[in-house]
Amino acid sequence: xxxxxxxxxxxxxxxxxxxxxxxxxxxxxxxxxxxxxxxxxxxxxxxxxxxxxxxxxxxxxxxxxxxxxxxxxxxxxxxxxxxxxxxxxxxxxxxxxxxxxxxxxxxxxxxxxxxxxxxxxxxxxxxxxxxxxxxxxxxxxxxxxxxxxxxxxxxxxxxxxxxxxxxxxxxxxxxxxxxxxxxxxxxxxxxxxxxxxxxxxxxxxxxxxxxxxxxxxxxxxxxxxxxxxxxxxxxxxxxxxxxxxxxxxxxxxxxxxxxxxxxxxxxxxxxxxx
Amino acid sequence: xxxxxxxxxxxxxxxxxxxxxxxxxxxxxxxxxxxxxxxxxxxxxxxxxxxxxxxxxxxxxxxxxxxxxxxxxxxxxxxxxxxxxxxxxxxxxxxxxxxxxxxxxxxxxxxxxxxxxxxxxxxxxxxxxxxxxxxxxxxxxxxxxxxxxxxxxxxxxxxxxxxxxxxxxxxxxxxxxxxxxxxxxxxxxxxxxxxxxxxxxxxxxxxxxxxxxxxxxxxxxxxxxxxxxxxxxxxxxxxxxxxxxxxxxxxxxxxxxxxxxxxxxxxxxxxxxxxxxxxxxxxxxxxx
Numbered sequence: 429x430x431x432x433x434x435x436x437x438x439x440x441x442x443x444x445x446x447x448x449x450x451x452x453x454x455x456x457x458x459x460x461x462x463x464x465x466x467x468x469x470x471x472x473x474x475x476x477x478x479x480x481x482x483x484x485x486x487x488x489x490x491x492x493x494x495x496x497x498x499x500x501x502x503x504x505x506x507x508x509x510x511x512x513x514x515x516x517x518x519x520x521x522x523x524x525x526x527x528x529x530x531x532x533x534x535x536x537x538x539x540x541x542x543x544x545x546x547x548x549x550x551x552x553x554x555x556x557x558x559x560x561x562x563x564x565x566x567x568x569x570x571x572x573x574x575x576x577x578x579x580x581x582x583x584x585x586x587x588x589x590x591x592x593x594x595x596x597x598x599x600x601x602x603x604x605x606x607x608x609x610x611x612x613x614x615x616x617x618x619x620x621x622x623x624x625x626x627x628x629x630x631x632x633x634x635x636x637x638x639x640x641x642x643x644x645x646x647x648x649x650x651x652x653x654x655x656x657x658x659x660x661x662x663x664x665x666x667x668x669x670x671x672x673x674x675x676x677x678x679x680x681x682x683x684x685x686x687x688x689x690x691x692x693x694x695x696x697x698x699x700x701x702x
Numbered sequence: 703x704x705x706x707x708x709x710x711x712x713x714x715x716x717x718x719x720x721x722x723x724x725x726x727x728x729x730x731x732x733x734x735x736x737x738x739x740x741x742x743x744x745x746x747x748x749x750x751x752x753x754x755x756x757x758x759x760x761x762x763x764x765x766x767x768x769x770x771x772x773x774x775x776x777x778x779x780x781x782x783x784x785x786x787x788x789x790x791x792x793x794x795x796x797x798x799x800x801x802x803x804x805x806x807x808x809x810x811x812x813x814x815x816x817x818x819x820x821x822x823x824x825x826x827x828x829x830x831x832x833x834x835x836x837x838x839x840x841x842x843x844x845x846x847x848x849x850x851x852x853x854x855x856x857x858x859x860x861x862x863x864x865x866x867x868x869x870x871x872x873x874x875x876x877x878x879x880x881x882x883x884x885x886x887x888x889x890x891x892x893x894x895x896x897x898x899x900x901x902x903x904x905x906x907x908x909x910x911x912x913x914x915x916x917x918x919x920x921x922x923x924x925x926x927x928x929x930x931x932x933x934x935x936x937x938x939x940x941x942x943x944x945x946x947x948x949x950x951x952x953x954x955x956x957x958x959x960x961x962x963x964x965x966x967x968x969x970x971x972x973x974x975x976x977x978x979x980x981x982x983x984x985x986x987x988x989x990x
Contacts, residue, residue, distance in 0.1 A: 542912075544932030544940045549950055552960050554911030554931035558885055562917055565886030566893065581869075582881055582912040582931070589882050603869045603878040603909075608936075613871045627874050628790050637789075639875050686886050690847070692879035693840030696789030700809045 431597055431646060436624040440606060442598040443577045447652040449659075451478045451493035454536055454576065457659040458666070459484055459491060465522060467514075471551070474515030476506040476543070479522045481531070485667065490526035492519050492587055493536035496577075509578075510543035513556035516586055520556075520563050532570040532670055535587040540605050542583030560586040565686060568678030572669045574662070575599045575631075575640070576651075581608075591685050592669045593639065595631040596658070597646040601639065602629035639692070708775030715777045719766035721807045734758050736926075750967050759924045759967055761904055763806070764813040764830035767863055771971045772817035772826065780816065781848055785809040786841045786873065795872040802833050811836045811866075814849040816858070820975045820985035825853035828863040831905070835867030838909045842870070843880025846914055850887040859897040859978060864915040868908020868933075881913035888917045897981050899974060902929050902952070902961075920977055921961045922970075923952040929960075 434442070442448070455462050459482035467473040479492040496502075496509035526533045542553050564571060564587075573590030579601030595601060604612070606620035609627060634640045644665055647654035673681065728744035736758035746753070750770060751760035762770075768777060785803070788795050803809060811833035815826055827849050829836045846862070853860040869877040888898060900918025904927035911931050923929060930950040938945055948954050952964045965973045979985045 542931065544936045546937060546941055546945065546949070549930050549932065549937065550954075550958050552916075552958070554929075555916040555960060557912040557931070558881075558914070558916040561882050561885035561913060562889040562892075565882065566889045581878065582909055585878055585881055589886070601875060603871065603874050609871060626790070626792060629875070634875060637875065639879060686890065689879065689882045689886050692883050693789065693843060693873070693876040696787050696840030696873060696876050697844050698785055698787040698841075699783045700785035700803075 431648065431650075434598065436600070436627070436630050437621050439598045439630055440578075440600050440624055442650040443600045445650060445652055448577055449651055449655050450498060450577075451495040451536055451538065452498065453655065454659070454662070455482065455491055455493065457655070458663055459489070462491065465518070468517035469521060470514070470517060472512075472514040474512045474518060475502070476509055476511040476539075477515035477518050479518060484532075484534070484670070488529070488531050490522050490531045490533045491536070492522055492533065494539040494584075494587065496538065507543045507545075509539045510541060511539065511583060511586075512543050512545070512548045513551040513553050516542075516553075516556035516560050519587060520560055523560075523563050523567060526569055527567050530569055532572070532673070533567070534666065535571070535573045535590065537573060537575045537579045537584045537587050537601075538577030539580055539583050540578055541580040541608070542586070557582045557586045561589055564589040565689065566682055567685070568682045570670060570673035570676075570681055571685065572666060572673070574644070574666075575601045578605070580605050589685065589689065591673055591681060591688065592641050594642045594644055594665060594669070595634060595640040596644045596651060596662075597631055598650055599631060600629040601631075601634055602627050705775075711777055712775040715765060715769050718807065719763065719769045721763075721765070752967050757925060757966065759904060759926060761831050761865065763832060764808070764828035764863075767828040767903075768813060768815060768817070768826060770967070771819060771861075771974065772815075773819060773821065776818040778816050780814045780852065781845050782813075783809060784841050784845055786839045786870075788872070789840060789876050790872065790874050792872040792874075798834075798872075806830065806833050808833050810839065810841045810845060812842050812845050814845050816852070819861075819971070819978060822978050822983045822985055823856075823858055824861055824978075825849050825856070825858045826861045829865040829910075831865040831867070834870060836865045836910070837867050837870040838877050838880050839870040839873050840876045840880060843877075843883050846880075846884050847887045850884070850891050850914075854891045854894055854896055857896070859899065859981065859983065860891065861899045861901065861974060862914065862918075863901045863903055864906045864910055865903045866906055866908065866910035866915070868910065878909065881909045884914040885917060888914055892917075892919070899977055901965075901970065903927050905929070907931065907933060916960075922963055922965050922973065923955065923961050924970075925952055925964050925966055927952045929955050
């Protein structure tokens with residue numbers, strides 16, 4: 429079926445497709461000399477965030493991505509792409525290093541959400557995400573975020589404060605997973621299909637709402653059908669974005685990003701008569 | 703400060719603080735939901751809605767909370783008229799909003815204001831869990847952001863009392879984006895040297911915890927408040943086992959290093975006054 433005729437529910441299924449290109453695939457395809465950096469320098473290492481320095485067309489960049497893993501063992505280690513606070517604190521560390529060494533940051537978002545576990549709460553999941561948002565909002569290097577699969581909740585947004593936010597055609601981005609949404613609003617997780625229809629989580633919806641700037645087309649039937657075609661399209665888009673952003677001054681980059689998020693939802697506010 | 707305007711402002715705030723609270727007789731018997739002990743409504747009100755037997759803190763409304771901490775007659779509300787515009791045209795949201803507005807007399811789940819504490823001018827906000835569980839809407843994010851920017855521009859200390867069930871589902875992704883917007887505003891405020899005191903009250907969860915509520919220079923909480931990112935039910939389902947006693951309560955967060963202090967409601971004002979003094983503000987001796 430042609431991509432433009434897909435329903436939101438079908439796109440959610442494609443965004444979660446087990447063969448959909450993941451963090452490792454995208455990094456291998458787009459970058460050279462990727463050097464993964466591990467650990468939050470406080471207490472642990474979370475493999476659900478894959479990050480480090482790499483070369484993009486010969487220039488150093490910092491890459492930060494959600495990782496789901498490629499086999500059961502990795503899925504479990506990565507909590508199926510749901511980061512713990514250690515992952516978000518590693519991301520903060522990498523962002524601050526990118527700032528120090530004046531490297532652009534490229535993030536790849538693919539997570540159902542932050543991990544809802546006991547230890548994650550004990551170590552301050554909320555604080556870790558909040559600090560990611562605060563730090564990334566003020567960076568003076570270019571930040572380009574790409575939603576590649578599932579963009580679920582604050583766990584996704586933590587890597588999403590970019591000067592430019594791109595989204596693959598069949599990726600989804602939402603306040604919560606459709607299952608979680610249905611469970612909270614209707615107390616019935618099985619109504620997730622219905623949730624998909626009202627949540628406005630497709631790339632086209634989000635472009636219309638001003639949450640994303642550009643949609644990256646996918647091969648017919650989804651990115652996993654012809655990954656190399658996707659990588660070429662994505663590569664060209666990232667080159668274009670970075671070339672444009674590299675022309676801006678550090679202050680303009682920070683100010684532009686602030687302004688971009690400052691107006692988010694401004695059409696969602698009205699003056700009530702009192 | 704005893705001008706006729708100040709008196710009128712004080713009366714207005716007192717009236718608003720009462721709105722939505724049951725009009726029971728002062729002699730009516732109340733039962734504490736925590737210890738099941740019994741006392742009169744008069745005792746409960748006199749103790750600022752803290753159980754006189756076990757210290758359980760009842761949730762209180764935003765106007766009431768502000769009336770507890772601000773100097774009398776100094777409350778001046780900001781952006782009172784801002785409300786949600788139902789951006790996703792979500793089925794049924796419009797009428798639910800109207801109901802909530804009618805019931806609480808508020809347009810949104812946060813009240814933002816300027817006022818004085820011990821004579822020191824402050825920017826202050828309080829969330830109200832009776833309005834859509836204090837969930838984060840675009841209007842709420844906008845009001846908080848404007849308050850932060852107001853505090854920055856006028857070089858005022860910022861004090862926020864959080865209480866939230868998380869995201870406003872009916873506003874979807876635009877609710878989520880408020881996390882980035884408020885966090886960015888606070889980062890800018892902080893880099894310019896602004897003082898932000900964050901007070902967490904029952905419950906503070908979800909997107910509010912993962913944004914502005916967790917970014918205080920000073921982190922305070924009322925006793926026994928539920929504070930976390932994921933809700934306890936979701937965590938229990940994920941890990942498939944019972945959660946330990948006291949998990950995600952203020953005392954648990956203090957123990958894990960995420961709070962500076964747990965402050966009972968009756969001491970909140972004096973604690974904040976002390977913090978203002980410690981940050982070089984000239985607080986009146988009596989605090990008025």
